[in-house]
Amino acid sequence: xxxxxxxxxxxxxxxxxxxxxxxxxxxxxxxxxxxxxxxxxxxxxxxxxxxxxxxxxxxxxxxxxxxxxxxxxxxxxxxxxxxxxxxxxxxxxxxxxxxxxxxxxxxxxxxxxxxxxxxxxxxxxxxxxxxxxxxxxxxxxxxxxxxxxxxxxxxxxxxxxxxxxxxxxxxxxxxxxxxxxxxxxxxxxxxxxxxxxxxxxxxxxxxxxxxxxxxxxxxxxxxxxxxxxxxxxxxxxxxxxxxxxxxxxxxxxxxxxxxxxxxxxxxxxxxxxxxxxxxxxxxxxxxxxxxxxxxxxxxxxxxxxxxxxxxxxxxxxxxxxxxxxxxxxxxxxxxxxxxxxxxxxxxxxxxxxxxxxxxxxxxxxxxxxxxxxxxxxxxxxxxxxxxxxxxxxxxxxxxxxxxxxxxxxxxxxxxxxxxxxxxxxxxxxxxxxxxxxxxx
Numbered sequence: 001x002x003x004x005x006x007x008x009x010x011x012x013x014x015x016x017x018x019x020x021x022x023x024x025x026x027x028x029x030x031x032x033x034x035x036x037x038x039x040x041x042x043x044x045x046x047x048x049x050x051x052x053x054x055x056x057x058x059x060x061x062x063x064x065x066x067x068x069x070x071x072x073x074x075x076x077x078x079x080x081x082x083x084x085x086x087x088x089x090x091x092x093x094x095x096x097x098x099x100x101x102x103x104x105x106x107x108x109x110x111x112x113x114x115x116x117x118x119x120x121x122x123x124x125x126x127x128x129x130x131x132x133x134x135x136x137x138x139x140x141x142x143x144x145x146x147x148x149x150x151x152x153x154x155x156x157x158x159x160x161x162x163x164x165x166x167x168x169x170x171x172x173x174x175x176x177x178x179x180x181x182x183x184x185x186x187x188x189x190x191x192x193x194x195x196x197x198x199x200x201x202x203x204x205x206x207x208x209x210x211x212x213x214x215x216x217x218x219x220x221x222x223x224x225x226x227x228x229x230x231x232x233x234x235x236x237x238x239x240x241x242x243x244x245x246x247x248x249x250x251x252x253x254x255x256x257x258x259x260x261x262x263x264x265x266x267x268x269x270x271x272x273x274x275x276x277x278x279x280x281x282x283x284x285x286x287x288x289x290x291x292x293x294x295x296x297x298x299x300x301x302x303x304x305x306x307x308x309x310x311x312x313x314x315x316x317x318x319x320x321x322x323x324x325x326x327x328x329x330x331x332x333x334x335x336x337x338x339x340x341x342x343x344x345x346x347x348x349x350x351x352x353x354x355x356x357x358x359x360x361x362x363x364x365x366x367x368x369x370x371x372x373x374x375x376x377x378x379x380x381x382x383x384x385x386x387x388x389x390x391x392x393x394x395x396x397x398x399x400x401x402x403x404x405x406x407x408x409x410x411x412x413x414x415x416x417x418x419x420x421x422x423x424x425x426x427x428x429x430x431x432x433x434x435x436x437x438x439x440x
Contacts, residue, residue, distance in 0.1 A: 023414035039438035053106030060125025063412035067132035076125030110154035120174035142174035158205035168192035176219035211249035216262035252294035306339025329358020400425035
């Protein structure tokens with residue numbers, strides 16, 4: 001009996017360890033770009049990982065999300081075929097869609113489409129990853145169409161057109177701040193007078209509070225930290241980095257900032273009591289958080305030889321170090337407290353010199369960092385204060401968009417079920433990254 005019981009416990013623990021994780025929103029379940037699954041390839045197979053399925057989708061920069069056996073993707077289908085030029089912003093009519101795929105097969109389960117006319121620059125499609133929470137899917141389109149739909153059926157629970165309801169206009173490159181769910185709240189970057197951020201009741205869409213006025217929306221997503229014993233909503237907008245009370249929207253603190261052309265894209269990253277944010281053209285800021293109360297002090301700002309100015313890629317910070325891509329497409333290792341660049345590398349993008357807006361998305365898994373670059377390649381790497389080490393890489397998908405005269409794919413993957421879910425403007429694919437040997 002003891003042997004049977006011990007064996008049963010071992011099997012239970014093995015099954016629990018093998019349980020797959022979801023990736024239900026931008027940057028994962030904890031919104032921290034950490035992939036916690038085990039049993040992955042140490043190096044790719046000789047012929048590359050297998051593509052489990054391919055599903056047709058239309059244009060978009062929004063990454064997929066994965067939850068409860070389904071994959072959710074948003075895209076844009078123009079009313080008529082167009083020969084898109086990079087960066088153009090003339091009106092383009094069509095339909096944005098929320099598409100639900102079967103996670104195991106890639107078969108379409110449902111889609112919800114709605115009419116929209118794009119006036120944004122780079123009008124490929126939506127920018128924001130769907131957020132799946134409590135049986136509902138929350139999506140935000142490029143022109144500010146906010147939807148809450150049923151995760152199983154796609155039926156609409158509620159919707160809003162943010163520019164119309166809040167008297168604002170879409171930013172040049174579209175709505176790009178990924179909404180965040182906190183308890184019963186859905187918090188969005190909206191724009192407008194006193195409504196840069198708005199908290200909605202996630203079930204009804206009713207406004208709970210609105211807060212902050214900014215000269216423009218920017219493109220940075222809200223994030224939540226807990227410090228000085230208080231949970232704080234952190235916003236990075238073109239005029240400041242601010243902290244708000246999650247329950248009321250009232251400000252705790254604000255540190256001034258001045259963006260170039262309203263271009264703030266990254267979400268602030270924290271390591272210990274340090275908070276770093278940066279926008280285009282070396283507009284960076286390092287903030288020290290008080291551990292006694294919700295308060296903050298600027299340590300240094302706008303140093304063109306310190307830190308990085310990310311464009312498309314969220315940096316990763318831990319243990320006083322930060323790793324991320326600058327607007328020049330080079331990867332840097334940074335000492336956060338000083339902003340000193342310990343090292344730089346063009347290897348992730350196969351370049352020896354700067355590449356404007358060069359993009360490779362980063363997630364941490366155990367002692368490794370996985371990347372997906374704009375060339376359509378998956379990379380297994382190690383990052384440390386001493387430098388960049390590449391273990392392996394493989395190409396899995398073709399770039400379908402054009403930026404700065406080159407073909408790119410600028411869509412962050414979802415990492416779940418020991419797979420990578422990756423989309424371009426033509427298809428969404430499921431890439432098997434499970435190591436059979438580890439499974440044994």
